[in-house]
Amino acid sequence: MNTLLQAENISKRYGNHQALDDVSIAIPKQSIFGLLGPNGAGKTTLIRIINQITGPDSGTVTFDGQTLSPEHISRIGYLPEERGLYKKMKVGEQALYLAQLKGMHRREARKKLKEWFEKFEIGAWWGKKVEELSKGMAQKVQFITTVLHEPELLILDEPFSGFDPINTNLVKAEIRLLREKGATIIFSTHNMGSVEEICDHIALINRSQKILDGSMKQVKKENKDNIWEVLFTGNTLSFTNALWTGFELVKMSDENKDGVIEAKIRLLRNNQPNDLLRTIVNVVNIHAFNEVIPSMNDIFIKKVTEINEAATAAQTPSQP
Amino acid sequence: MNKIGLIIRREYFTRVRKRSFLIMTLLGPLLIAGFFGVVIWLSLAESEDQKMLVADEGGVYQSLSKIDNDVLKVDYAEIGLDEARMLFKESNYTSLLWIPFKSEDDIKVKKVKLLFKKQPSQRIQRDLENRMESILERLIIRQMVAESQIDSSVVEGFRRASSSVIIDLVKFDSDGGEKEVNNADAVPGFVFGILIYLFVMLFGVQVMRGVIEEKTNRIVEVIISSVRPFTLMLGKIAGVWLVSLTQFALWIILSGVLSVLVSTAIVGANYDGAEVAAQYQQMTPEMAKQMSAEVGQAPALEGKIIQQISETPWTKLILLFMFYFSGGYLLYAAMFAAVGSAVDSETDTQQFMLPVTLPLMLGYIVSFIVIENPDGPAAFWFSIIPFTSPIVMMVRESMANVPGWELGLSMFLLVATFLTMTWVAGRIYRTGILMYGKKTNYRELLKWVTYKG
Numbered sequence: 001m002n003t004l005l006q007a008e009n010i011s012k013r014y015g016n017h018q019a020l021d022d023v024s025i026a027i028p029k030q031s032i033f034g035l036l037g038p039n040g041a042g043k044t045t046l047i048r049i050i051n052q053i054t055g056p057d058s059g060t061v062t063f064d065g066q067t068l069s070p071e072h073i074s075r076i077g078y079l080p081e082e083r084g085l086y087k088k089m090k091v092g093e094q095a096l097y098l099a100q101l102k103g104m105h106r107r108e109a110r111k112k113l114k115e116w117f118e119k120f121e122i123g124a125w126w127g128k129k130v131e132e133l134s135k136g137m138a139q140k141v142q143f144i145t146t147v148l149h150e151p152e153l154l155i156l157d158e159p160f161s162g163f164d165p166i167n168t169n170l171v172k173a174e175i176r177l178l179r180e181k182g183a184t185i186i187f188s189t190h191n192m193g194s195v196e197e198i199c200d201h202i203a204l205i206n207r208s209q210k211i212l213d214g215s216m217k218q219v220k221k222e223n224k225d226n227i228w229e230v231l232f233t234g235n236t237l238s239f240t241n242a243l244w245t246g247f248e249l250v251k252m253s254d255e256n257k258d259g260v261i262e263a264k265i266r267l268l269r270n271n272q273p274n275d276l277l278r279t280i281v282n283v284v285n286i287h288a289f290n291e292v293i294p295s296m297n298d299i300f301i302k303k304v305t306e307i308n309e310a311a312t313a314a315q316t317p318s319q320p
Numbered sequence: 321m322n323k324i325g326l327i328i329r330r331e332y333f334t335r336v337r338k339r340s341f342l343i344m345t346l347l348g349p350l351l352i353a354g355f356f357g358v359v360i361w362l363s364l365a366e367s368e369d370q371k372m373l374v375a376d377e378g379g380v381y382q383s384l385s386k387i388d389n390d391v392l393k394v395d396y397a398e399i400g401l402d403e404a405r406m407l408f409k410e411s412n413y414t415s416l417l418w419i420p421f422k423s424e425d426d427i428k429v430k431k432v433k434l435l436f437k438k439q440p441s442q443r444i445q446r447d448l449e450n451r452m453e454s455i456l457e458r459l460i461i462r463q464m465v466a467e468s469q470i471d472s473s474v475v476e477g478f479r480r481a482s483s484s485v486i487i488d489l490v491k492f493d494s495d496g497g498e499k500e501v502n503n504a505d506a507v508p509g510f511v512f513g514i515l516i517y518l519f520v521m522l523f524g525v526q527v528m529r530g531v532i533e534e535k536t537n538r539i540v541e542v543i544i545s546s547v548r549p550f551t552l553m554l555g556k557i558a559g560v561w562l563v564s565l566t567q568f569a570l571w572i573i574l575s576g577v578l579s580v581l582v583s584t585a586i587v588g589a590n591y592d593g594a595e596v597a598a599q600y601q602q603m604t605p606e607m608a609k610q611m612s613a614e615v616g617q618a619p620a621l622e623g624k625i626i627q628q629i630s631e632t633p634w635t636k637l638i639l640l641f642m643f644y645f646s647g648g649y650l651l652y653a654a655m656f657a658a659v660g661s662a663v664d665s666e667t668d669t670q671q672f673m674l675p676v677t678l679p680l681m682l683g684y685i686v687s688f689i690v691i692e693n694p695d696g697p698a699a700f701w702f703s704i705i706p707f708t709s710p711i712v713m714m715v716r717e718s719m720a721n722v723p724g725w726e727l728g729l730s731m732f733l734l735v736a737t738f739l740t741m742t743w744v745a746g747r748i749y750r751t752g753i754l755m756y757g758k759k760t761n762y763r764e765l766l767k768w769v770t771y772k773g
Contacts, residue, residue: 015767051545053754070548078545082756084538089334100326101546145542 004029004153004184005050010059012045019045020056021208027153027186027201032179034199034216035188036296038304042208043188044081047155050186051078064152074103077151081158081188083142085130092117092126095145102149109148116144120170135162143171147178154178155186160194172198192297202296206304207311216296223299226267227292228276233259234284242283246271260287323547324555331530331559336566345567349575353582373397373413375404378421401433408435417448421459430456506691508634509718512641513711515568517684520648520710521677523564524656528669530556531660531753540753549750553661554742557653564649640717643731648710651738652680658745661752662760683708687715694719704730706737744769 005027012020020042027033037043048054050061052068061068063075085094092113099109117123120140130138139162147154156175160168175198179185187199195202196216203213212219227250232239236252243249243265250264267276277289294302335341371393377400397404401418408416415436420429432452434445465472531553534540543552659672686708690699694716703713703722709730716722751768752760 014771048754053541053544053549054750073546076545078542080538080541080545082538083542086334086533086539087537097326097330098542098546101323101543142542 002028004064005186006062007046007050008060008062010046010049010056010061012042012049012054012056018208020049022059023205023208023210024059025203025210025213027184029184030179030182031201032175032185032187032199034195034202034296035186035205036190036192036195036202036300037205039190041205043205044157046205047078047080047157047186047188050153050155051076074149075151076153076155077102077146077149078155079142079146079157079159081161085138085142087131088129090126091122091128091130091133091141094130095141095148098145099148104149112148113144116148120144136164136167139163140167143174147174150181151183153184153186155188157188158190159187160189160191192295192300195296204300204303206307211303211307212299219299220293220296223294223302224291225294227264228267228273229288229290229292230263230265230276230280230286231260231288232263232280232284232286233261236261238283239263239280242279247276247279264292324551324558327547327552327555328559328562331556332562335526335560335563341563341567345570345574348567348571349578352571353575353578371395371413372415372417373404373408373411375399375401375416375418376421377401378419405435413437419452506694506715506719508637509715510687510691512637512718513684513687513714516641516645516648516710516714517680519564519568519645520652520680523560523649524652524676526563527557527560527653528656528660529666530560531657531749532663532666532669535661535753536665544753549753550746553654553657553746553749557650557657557742560653561646561649564645568645637714637718640714644710644714644734647706647731647734647738651706651710651734651741652676654738654742654745658748658752658765661749662755662765664756668759679707680711683711686712690715691719700726704733706730706734709734747771 003026006025008024010020010023011018023042023046025033025035025046035043035046045054049056050068052070052073063072066072089097095113096106096109099113100106104112114123117126122137122140125133125137125141130141133141143159146156154175159171159175163171172194175185175187187195189195199216201213201215202219204211214222233255239261240249240252246268248266248268250266252264253262255261265276267273273289273291277286280286372395374394374396376396376398378398395413397407399407401420404416404418407413415434418433418435420432434448461475462472464470465475534543534552540552547555655676659669659676662672663669683702686698686702689696690702690712693699699712699716702708703716704726713722713727713730717727747769748765751771752765758764
C-alpha cells in the first residue's frame with residue numbers, strides 16, 4: 001500500500017453552504033502533497049475532517065489502510081493556519097502540555113523538546129511567557145510542538161507565514177528532512193512559489209470541488225499549452241510572415257540591447273516543435289529555443305478562472 | 321495521564337497560581353467578615369444615637385414602666401408640650417414623646433405624639449407602640465378598679481395572666497418529626513444561597529473567559545486536533561470547578577482562623593457582648609424569649625447569633641451546599657462555555673449574557689420571598705426548577721424540613737438538566753469555537769445544535 005491517506009467522496013455541508021462536494025484525494029506515502037485552492041474553497045474543511053475536528057456528511061477517510069479513528073490522532077501533526085499559544089503560559093510548559101495531549105510521555109517529551117529547542121536556538125526561551133516572544137519565535141515554538149511527536153502525517157497550513165526568509169529556509173529544510181525520515185506532509189498554501197519548490201504532488205480545490213490532482217510533473221505536463229519560446233535576431237516582419245499557417249504568435253517582445261527578440265509561439269494543428277524550427281530557421285537567427293512550462297501559479301489562475309467563468313455563464317440565462 | 325486529566329490539571333494550576341486567586345483568597349473572608357461586621361455595627365450603632373425625652377404631663381409614664389434600655393436612653397419630665405418643644409429644640413435629644421394624659425378623658429383618646437429629629441427605627445416604633453398600649457391598658461384598668469372597687473391585686477393577677485403570649489412555631493413533618501421554626505433559621509441558608517449565586521457567577525464567567533481566550537488566541541484548533549472539543553470543554557469546566565472548591569475551602573479555613581482571632585481580641589478587650597452571650601447561653605429558651613420580649617432584642621443580639629450558630633445543622637447544610645453549588649455551577653458553566661464559544665470577544669457576550677444570568681438572579685430574588693413563606697407555591701416551584709433551585713432550595717431547606725420527595729425531585733432535575741445542558745452546550749461549543757468574524761444570533765446557535773458530527 002503506497003497511499004498513507006485516502007479520502008473518498010467526501011461531502012460536507014454547513015447549513016446552506018456546501019463546503020465540500022464529493023472530493024476524493026489520495027496522498028502517497030512520504031510525499032509532500034500540496035493542497036491548493038482559493039480562499040473559501042474548502043481546504044480547511046477537508047483538513048479538519050482529516051484531523052477529526054469535524055466529520056464528513058458522507059464519504060470515508062482511510063489512514064494507512066484503516067478507517068480513520070481517534071487512535072490515529074497521535075500519528076497526525078497539525079499546524080493550523082490560524083494558530084496561537086496560551087499567552088500567559090510559559091513556553092516549555094506549554095510545549096510539554098501540547099505534546100502530552102498528543103499522547104507523549106512527559107519525560108520523553110521534555111527530552112525531545114530540549115533537542116528541538118537547541119536545534120532552533122531558542123533554548124533560552126524555555127521559561128519565558130509566550131507573550132514575551134516575537135511572532136517569529138512563537139511560530140518556531142508552534143512548529144516544534146507540531147512535529148515533536150514525530151507524526152507520520154504532518155498537515156501544515158501556511159507554515160511559512162510570519163517567518164523571515166532565513167527562518168523560512170530553516171523550516172523548509174526541516175520539512176524536507178522530516179520527509180526523508182519517513183513523514184508524509186500535506187502542505188496547504190497560497191504561495192505558489194513554495195509549492196513549486198517543495199511539493200511533489202498537488203490537488204487543487206475550487207468551490208468545494210476538486211478540479212485537479214496528480215504529481216507535479218504530470219499536472220504540469222497535462223496543462224502545457226504547447227507554447228514554445230524562441231529567442232532570435234532578425235527581421236520581425238518576415239518572422240511573423242513565416243508563422244502564417246500552423247502557428248500562433250502569442251507574444252513578441254521588442255529588441256533588447258543586444259537586438260535579441262523574445263517570442264512565444266503556440267503550435268497549432270499537429271505541428272511539432274521541429275516543424276516550427278524548420279519554418280523559421282531560414283528566416284531569422286535562432287539564439288535559444290525551449291518549451292514554456294506553465295508555473296503552478298499560471299495553472300492555478302487558469303483553472304480557477306475557467307471554472308468560475310463557466311459557473312457564472314451557467315447562472316446567466318441565455319437569450320432564446 | 322489521560323487527556324481530560326491533563327486539561328483539568330492545566331486549567332486548575334494556571335488559575336490557582338494566578339495572583340488574583342491569592343488576592344481573592346485573602347480578601348474574600350475579610351470582605352465577608354467586614355460585610356457582616358458593618359451590618360452588626362450599624363444595628364448596634366443606633367443605640368448610641370437614640371435619646372428620647374418623654375414629656376409626661378400627667379406623670380403616668382414613669383410610675384408604670386421603665387423603657388430605658390440599650391437601644392434608647394430616656395429622660396422624663398412632667399411638662400407640657402410647648403415647654404417640651406423648647407427643651408427638645410435646644411437639647412441633643414433625638415426624639416420627643418408627648419403623653420397628654422392629664423385627665424381620665426385624655427386616656428380614652430388613646431393618642432400620643434412622637435416628634436423626632438432623626439427617624440427612629442421600625443424596631444423602636446414598634447417597641448414604643450407596645451409600651452404605650454400596655455400603659456394605656458394599665459391606666460384604664462386602674463380607673464376601672466377605682467370605679468368598681470375591685471381589689472387591685474386581683475386585676476393585677478388578671479393582667480399578668482393575659483399578657484405576652486409567646487407562640488412557638490413548630491413545623492410538624494409527615495413522618496412525625498418536629499422542628500421549631502424561626503426566621504433567623506433562614507440566615508445560614510440565605511448566606512449559602514448568596515454564596516452559590518456569587519460563586520456560580522464568578523466561576524461561570526471564568527469558564528466563559530477561558531473559552532474566549534482560547535478562541536481569540538487561536539490555540540483552540542491546535543488543541544482540538546488532539547482532543548475532542550467536548551473533552552476540552554468538560555476539562556475546562558471541571559478545572560474551574562476544582563478552583564472554586566479550593567477557594568471555598570480556603571475561605572472556610574481562613575474565616576475560621578479569622579473568627580478565632582477576632583473573638584480572642586473581643587474577649588481580650590473585655591467586651592460585654594461576650595458576657596451577655598455567656599449569660600444568655602445559660603438561660604432556658606423560654607427565659608431567653610421572655611427576656612427579649614421584655615427588654616427588646618438588642619442586648620441579646622450577640623447571644624442570638626451564637627445560639628443560632630449552635631443550633632444550625634451545619635453538616636447537612638454544607639453537604640447540601642456542595643451539591644447545589646456543584647449542580648448549579650455545572651449547569652451554568654455549560655451555558656457560559658456555550659456563550660464564550662459563540663462570540664469573538666468579551667464585548668460581544670452582552671446579548672447572550674442576559675438569558676444566562678436572569679434565572680440566576682431570579683433565584684436570588686425569589687429567596688427573599690421564600691424567607692417569608694418557605695412552604696408556599698413560589699418556594700415550591702422555584703426550588704424544583706433547576707435554574708433557580710440551587711439558591712432557593714438552600715434557603716428553604718435551612719428554614720423548613722422540605723419533604724424528601726421534593727428534595728429528591730429537585731436534585732434529580734438539577735442533575736438531569738445539567739447533563740442535558742452540557743450536551744447542548746457541547747454541540748454549540750464544537751461549532752462555535754471555529755467560527756470567526758461572524759455575528760451569531762439565537763437561530764444560528766440552534767442550527768449548530770443540530771449539525772451532524
